[in-house]
Amino acid sequence: MKKSLFIILVLTVNIVFAQQIVTGVITDETNRPIDSVEISVKNTALKTFTDEQGRYSIEVPEVAATLEFTKKNFKVQVVEIKKDITNLNITLIASVDFFELTLEELMNVEVITASKKPENQKIAPATIYVVTEKDIIENGYTDLTNLLENVPGVVAIRTDHFTFGGQRGFLSNFSQTLLLVNGREMQNLFASETFISTQFATHNIKQVEILQGPASALYGANALVGVINIITKNGSSDYDEIQYRTEFGTQGTQAQSIVFGKNINDFRISGSFRYFRSNLWDYKDFVKDTVNFRQGVPSKAFPINQEFKQNSWSLPYAAKISYKGLYLGIEGYELKGSKGLENISLDYINQSDFRQLALYYAGIEKKISAKLKINAELQFYKERFWGVNYTFDNVIYDTLVKNGHNPELPLTDQEIKDNFMMAYSQQSSSGSKRYKGSIQLDYVPNQTLSIIGGYTFDMFDLLGLSLSTDKLNPSFDETRAIENRMRKPFFRQYKNSLFLQLQKTLFDKLYVTLGGRFDYHNIYKSILTFRSGLVYTPFKKTSIRFLFGQAFREPNIFELGASSAKNVVNELDPARMNTFEVGINQSFTSNLLANIVAYKNIATNFIEPTETGGFINSDNVINVFGIESQLFYKTGNFRTEIGYSYVKKDADDYAGVSTVNLGVYPHRITGGLTFNATDNFTINSRINYYSQIQAKHGNKDVTQIITIPAFAKVDLTFSYVKIKVYDAEITTQLLVTNVFDSTIYQPNIRIGGPKQFLQHGRQLFCNLVVRF
Template sequence: MKPAVYIALLATLLGILAINTEAIAQQGCGDYKIKDAQESYDRANFNGVFSSLMPCLENGFDDKQKILAYKLLALTYLAIDSTQQANSAIVQMLNYNPSYEPESDLLLPYRFVNLVNVVKESRTQSMQVTSVSKKPEDLYKAPATVMVLTEEDIRQRGYTDLEILFNDLPGFDVSRTYAITYSNVFQRGYRSDNTERTLFMVDGIEENDLWSNIVYWATQIPITNVKRIEIVYGPASTIYGANAFLGVVNVITKTPKEILGRKKATLSADIGYGTYNTRYMDVTAAAKAGGVTLSVTGRAYFSDLNDLSKYREYDYNPADYDSFNYSKALNFKGKSAAERYKILNSSTTTPYFTAVGDSVLVTAAGIEAARNLDKQALTQTLNGRSIGYTNELKTYYLKAKMSLDNLLISFETWNLSQGTVNSANDNSRAGARNGNVWRPLQSVFYAVYTNELIKDKLTLINTSQYRVTEIIDQSSTAVLKNYSNQGQILVTGDTLSAPSAVRLASNLVNQKKAYWETMYYYQHSNQFRNELRLMASPIPKLDVIGGFEFRSSSLQGDYKNILISRTLATPIDTSAKDYGKSSLDNTPGGNLFEVFNLGTFLQGTYAVNSLISLTVGGRYDYSRIRETGGYGSEFNPRIALVYTPGRLAFKAIYATAFQDASSKDRYALSSTRRLANPYLRPDHVANMELSVNYSLHNRTQLGITAYYSKFSDIVEETSVPYGNTTTQQKKNTGVANIMGVQANATFVLSEQFQVYANYTFTDATREDTLKKNETKRTNLVVGDIARHHVNAGINGNFLNKRLNANLRFNYVGAKPVGPGTSVATNTMQPNGEFPAYMLLNGAISYQVNRVVTAQLVGNNLLNKEYSDPGARSANGISQGYRTPQKGINGMIRFFISL
């Protein structure tokens, strides 16, 4: 169905619903009744409050009037010391307005404010979400599968950063490398090169890198200002457009008013020190002056991370080369290679190689010479330090918010400095302090204007933002060029080209030393974006949200990079930004690509009756790169039927999404990928899911979701002809089928104890690339994805809530790799899989006084030794095949609130 036809049908449906729906307001009830009740309350005529409001609560008031009515009833019940009835009225008020914050009204009695907060804490955490449809809606009626973690969850569980939380969520596989991307977070069984197909946001502002779409989700995001985190499962392009492919993670922080409450100034801090010389400080301050409220949050985090030098692939031990198979690395064959070798060495007699027909074979003397030259490289110094394993992490974050009437203005910036040696091994890269460091940076300035144009009927929200993402020019790699790794030329599955093989043999014949090559990188992209959306309730049973956005971006094509040194000399103080070159610098148009995007969406939710609601929506997107590039047009629908009998909620959802190819995928080249592909099309997915949720008195929550996703046009690297040899190129060749089940439960056992548990089953397959003479593709198991996950936790509070204890359990099933999987290059893992493991984590908190709370955090308490799979190709050469994880580790932290 064409987008125009779909939108016309949607508009017709909404029009019919509007014409045929009766107004709910009944004669004799309305705003004047609320006014009468308020006047009665002010005169302490409490019977007058009841007589004004009670007759209208059943059918006379609309939702907005009911909120005010229940608020007045709660105040009245408190005035006559009927706390239980006040509690019930507040529950009803929060059912209609879950986001109500009493602290914003300084005239309210303290008893009322306190009771509202108590009720909110005892209710189901996060009854309302905003990340599904960009509007407030009930968690169980939202047209998607959603989970919410609250500020209380984060603190009680001892999360010292917001990357750790994915351990305890259903539907996620995490592979931590503590390297370029810190960790790879895969949602619902989809394994990609990086964390790039889930949309990460803070306050609705995207965090994914503009150039690569990678999200550098490490330890930089603060905790002290977090209100809640909403996790949306499944495609979300109907609302967000490109790249909300697998789901959405949205960190919602507190507004300056929410931080202040009734105070004029406040400060909160989270300070910690722990294993691996890890230390951090996270501070939020807020103040009010006149009609302006301001908050500032800063965070700094430093760690030496886990020392992996005890593992063979990271010990930089020259003796490792004694068992290396140099014959496999240095022998080569082929008529062209042999002829080149003979010509090159026609006047030289060498004991290192012998030519036999079309083959050139390394001799025992050649093997010994290569081995000694490789050993010598590990005894050198680089960047003023001996070659050895080091890793480190430094992160900085700053966010400021200013609120003035209907306008919120904010600025956010963060940068990371991460060692990258874990991405490879000691036969490929040097340690962080030898110059192997990656430094992404991001800054964004945005303004949000909100105006209720027609009371309770029409609200306008406009968000304008300017964002910059960079790989700053101190980012560098220190790569080993030696004989065992064939000068970093060979990638598993390929063969050395004739010129490269001859060059390597010639180097050995001439006794050229193995050396460390330092390369500096730089990338800078920016974007201006504006989104205007309208939320309307034209009739009581219908809610509509629509919007229009445009993005104007300047995206870099390929890295700027500069080769600093092939020797042991200290690299000169220069930068890729000023002196570097790109493969695109000399092409027409240069290395910067102007990208223009338009998007418009419309979604309506109609309450068919008190039990059934129907959500129908669609979004149209258009993209152009320069004059003729870009994907052109995309349209993505969503339809959801929600049935809520009593405490049950049934959902049936269908949605599609697309992933736009990144500028990195289109244009960036490497030593193994020598062909760009500017004509890449978007990835596509169609997703269907069914779910049922059960809620009992807001104390017990049970839910299960089954889904099936069909992926097509997946961008992946494939081998293509290149001159007389082959190279890698990005192409739309991938097809995948993923089905799974997510189940979760939360039980409030008593005022003291709460438990949760969740389970994930994933069945993920990829179709193998069609090879020569094949007519049918074979199915491959998606590598690095566990078939089963189980997470559980229990929280208890004691000593009148001054002492809190939290214990969490994680079971991660075996993760298949190697032949028969989508990560066929990872052949070094025994038995072709990463074995299952169980972890136990805990946190104990004690409130010392009203200002200070101390917490002791322990992770991997059973000291389980296990490894996560490597990233990207994970071939054990240019990409490490595994990363050993942290053993038992801990943190002592202090929360300070002033």
């Protein structure tokens, strides 16, 4: 009996030491307590925050663990916890100006998208480009499109409806890319597409992580060529302030926004709201251009004095409350546009598009033990959209001519309304819905091993469109029937998913990642995807990556037959992607850094339209080879970065010739130069160079390859930052985009009618940001 008690006592002592508790108080240099300081155990998911009195308490899983103390506007402090340390008081030092930091310190960035957990970008098992809030301010990025234009391997094309483009040689409307906000999907439900317009502004962005390469092993469907993850300010637990922002500029642009976050002991409330309106760009001359825009359609059919006017507004919003691991939130937007240059229209004044998307979520994040954390979350999405087109249609026009219309005369207003108006609507419906439940376990048995696994149930209950040629808000039939195009039975889809990822550190220099995912869909059945990564750090300033990833894009309801008159479901398999890549990050000095990555994409089963209006899986294998590189250099008050992208895509047979890189830019260069003129005044210039490109003519009735010349666009940003006025901090900015008012064309990669797209000319914007 005594022996048993002795054994129990020894085990109890060992457990206590294995779960050592460290407490303390965090103060500033004037000995005032600091709240909301994040205290984390390095290389684990363990963390806590100080309360209003600066107090904290954290369990340390190992006696040789390392604690990291971080707080915005303060220097990060790192302390190794030894066996006898149970009380640790820390004084945080206010951050020095960014230009006093080395590039290595500036670029010591933590990312979450590569592994669904925080980790240093240098050892993340993926190629990730990070744009921080500081980058956004210095470069004057106002929306996501503007930001993506400056990322290596990414192409963003403005249409003033929604952004076309993509990653690593696969261009469309970012339909091969998964868009996340704080790790939650924000694709549109109707076609599972990434719909990027003015609703994704930068007012609430803390950081954007652009993951290049397939990511379905972690995120499932549609992360075919990459992931864009927007980390918001209000969604970050360390954001504890109020920010008001006002913007105005050319084309009647104006916006007002507010972002706030407040921690009150264990309770937190945060939110973000923005109202934006603009006339965008005036294309009144371009839409009449019969050579560069509406080539391939009879010019005499259009009104002689055709007017052009845009009116766009957006209202993105977010709110979240949390208490002791429980949280509840909403993320969404309302958006209205005039469809821009998307189609060749007979009436740009009355053409419009309205969209509503809302995500409601609730969950719990709980630390079961020092080594195990669980997150469970329920999500509900709702979407509706409606609008009206006046797209020119050659078939309809030819019929009118056969029935007596004089082809030498323009169409009358009545002829346009009676024959070319097409309203599409879900306005009278209950909307498309999505129900998603997930659970994720994070297990960190020691500082060298991390295991993440989870399960997801996902159900879509989608609606089609009610179409009308005479009513703007036609009635909607929600009866589920194969003959009802508004709600066919296969519009309801569900899937179950399991994923597992293991990360192991070997010899303090080798970081191994292995992961896999199983998805079962009620239509296309089961699919497996895998990933692996090996990051080797032979020297302190060198890291080498060897990566392999798989991904898939599932067919959307259009491709499955939503618009087909046939009452059947098209038998389609998901498109597949395998990617191999190798990369190296090198710090030559503390102020000279470079990275380069080479990759090979192999795509199969791509879904393509047929001449009869259906869709099939292509037998072609698409190979894309590419190189991406960045160079960063800092000297004195100057800092510069240069990015280069090279892409070589297999030849396409089109218009009787075989063309390599058809619709793909072979070369892109992006560069930035920032000069800190004073402690508060910064000047930034950016240049984007696109090489000459050969692309399909944007009008499907014109089988022709066009050549779009190379161009360079220069932007300037003047920032006067951190002006102290009582308890507020003010930042003012003047932005000049396309400084030299260059004429820039980009390809119509979706072949929607216009030959090509004209990009915005010179624009001026002013921003005022007040932080409390």
